[in-house]
Amino acid sequence: MTISGTAVAGDRKLKTVSLTIDGLKVEVPEGTTVLEASVKAGIYIPTLCYHPDLEPYGGCRLCVVEIKQMRGLPTACTTPATEGMVVTTESPAINEIRRASLEMILSTHPCECLVCHRRDRCGPNDICLRSVAVDDRCVTCPSNQDCELQKVVDYLGVHELHIPRDTTPRDIDNSNPFFDFDHNRCILCARCVRTCQEITCVGAIDMANRGYNAKIAAFNDLPLFDSICRSCGECMVRCPTGALNPKEVIRSDKEVKTTCGYCGVGCSMYLGVKNGKIVGVRGDPEGPANQGRLCVKGRFGIAEFVNHQERLNMPLIRKDDKLVEASWEEALSLVAEKLGKYRGEEIAVISSAKSTNEDNYVMQKLARAVLGTNNVDHCARL
Template identity: 45%
Template sequence: MVTLYIDDIQVSVEKGSTIFDAAQKVGVYIPTLCHHPELHTFGGCRVCMVEANGKLVTACRAPVTDGMVVRIDAEGARKVQRMVVELLLTKHNEDCQTCVKDSNCKLQEVANYVGITPERMAMLRRSVTEVEIDESNPFFNIDRTRCILCGICIRTCEEINGVTALDFGFRGEHTAVVTMGNKKLAESTCESCGECMERCPTGALARKNYERPNREVKSVCGYCGVGCGIHLGVRGDRVVSVRGDKDNPVNKGQLCVKGRFGYNFVNHPDRLTTPLIKRDGELVEASWDEALDLVASRFKEIIDESGPNALGGISSARCTTEDNYVFTRLIRSLGTNNLDHCARL
C-alpha cells in the first residue's frame, strides 16, 4: 500500500494505482473527459491535470508514490483545465437542446466544474468545423461537431471488441475519429454493436430515434446461446431500448448488434394477437376456447384412431426452460416420446 495526501486528505491505495484512483477512493472529484474505467488510460484530454509534489501531472496516468502531496486545484492545473474546456467549447456544437446527451454530458459536467464565463468566451474565437453527420448506420450517428476527440470510442472498439473499426485520422485541427479509409460507418468494418455509442461522453455518437424509457427490467437476451444479461427499457407498452447488464458475468455489459438493436420484433404490428383456426383453407381469428377445444378434440381422435405415437411434439430452443418442461410433460403424458426440438439445427 502507498499512502499519499490529496488536498491534505490522507489516503492509502495499492501500489500501481493512479492519483485518479486514489482521489476516487476518498470521494475527491477530479474532472476528466477521456478517462473511462473499463479502458486503458489515454491521457489525451489533459483535464485531469493536478499538481503532485509540485509538478503538473495527469491524474489518470500518474502513479502514486509514498508521501506524495497532491493539490487538485493548483493554479497551473486549473489554467490547463480551463483552457482545454473553454477551447473545446469554442469547437463544439452549441445546440444542446436537441442533443440526446443533454444533461447527461461529460463536457457539460466538466465545463460546469471549471466555471465558464461569458466574458472569457467572448475573448475566444469560435470555430465549429462544419462536417456532415454520418447517418449511414441505421442505429446511431456520428456527429463530429459534438466530438471532443477523447478517443473513448476508439479504445472501446479496440480493447472491448477487438474490431478496431475506428481510429484517429488526419492531423492538427482536422483530427477526427474516422474509419479505415474514412468511409461512412455503415460501409466500414464496424459491426454496429454500439459499444462506442454507449460510452461516448457527449452526443457525438448518438442513438437514432432515441426514446428514454420509463423503466428498466433486468433480463436475458433472447438471441444466441451466449445469454447476455440485459436491461430492457420499457416505455408504455413498448420496448424502446436494450442496455447491457454490467454486472452480468457473461457479457459484463457488452452486447452485439442484434442484442442491442434487434428488439423491434416485440413491438411489431405483425405479432400474432389471437388464436387462428383454418377454415376452408384460410386462417381466421378464433377465441382461445374454440382453438384449444379443437386442438384437444383432434389430438384425442388421432390418439384413439392411431395410438399416441401418431402424435409428435416439437419444442423450442427459444422458449423458456419452464415452457419446455411443461411441453415435454404434456407430450409424454399423452403417451409418446416423439419429442424433439431444434438442438441440432
C-alpha cells in the same frame, strides 16, 4: 476518516497501498490509479476521455492533479497510486490548466449554449432565448441535459473562450442504419476508437489528420456503413457527447431487466420502456455472459420486432380454415387434448434458440419427464 479498498480477491490477499487525497486517507489495491482511488473516496475529478471499461489514455488533460514531490501536474487517470502519496485535486493553478484544456476542446465545438448565462432556463428543444438564428447550441442536440461535456463545463465554470474558434461545419455520417456520427459534436476523446479496439476488437475507426482537421475516421475515410464497422454501438454508448447517437432518442420511463433472445450467448440487458413500448436497450454491466456489452442484434434489433404491429401476441386457432384469436386457456387445452392422442416417441418437441437456456431446459424436461419422448430439438438446425 479512512476509506479502505477491497483487499481480498477470492482467497488471495491483494497488496494494498495507502495514500492521502485532499486530506482523506484512502486504501486501494495496488495498481489502482489516482483517479480510481479518488472516485472510490467520493472525490470528483473532471475528465472526458476516461472510461472505467477502457485502458488509461490521458488525452483530455482535464484530470490533472498535484502530487507531493512529483514535478508538474500529472494526469490522475494515468498515474498509479503509491504508498504514502499525497494528492491535491483542487487548487486555482489546477483549475486554470483544466480550463485552458477545456477551451481547446470547445474551440471546435458548438458551444453557444455551453457558455450562455441563460442556459439553466432552457429545456430540451426550447427556442433560443437570445436569438432564434443561433443553431450552434445544445438545445438541438440529442444529448442535451445528458452530456458529460456540459457537466464538465458547468463544474469548471467556463463562460468565455480566449482562443480562436473554428466553426467550419463538419460532416455528419448518417450511413449507419442505427446511429449517426455528427463530427461537429466530437471532442476527439478517442473513447470510441479505444472501445472499438479494446472491447469490440474490430478496429474500424481511428484518429486521422492533425490540429483543427483532426477527426475520427474509418479506413480511407469511408462512411461507417462501408467500413468494417459491425454496428454494435459499443462506441456510441461510451461517447461522452452527442457525437454518436441513436437515430431516434426517446427517454424511457422505466427499465426492465431481461435476457437477449437473439442467440444462445444469453446477454443480460435492460429494456427502456415508455408507454408500454420498448424505446431503448442497455447492456447489463453485471451480466455474466456479456459484462454490459451487446452486439448489433441485441442493441438495435429487439424493439422493432417486439413492437411490430404484425407480431402475434395472442394464440391463433384454426377454425373453418381460418386462424382465429383465442385465449391462452383455450389454446393450451386444445394442444393438451391433441397431444393426448399420442404416446412417447410419437411426439417431437421443437424449441427455440431465441429462448433462454432456462426456457429450453424446461422445455426438454417437459418432453422427457412428462411427454415421455427424447425427440427434442431447437431451431438452430432448422
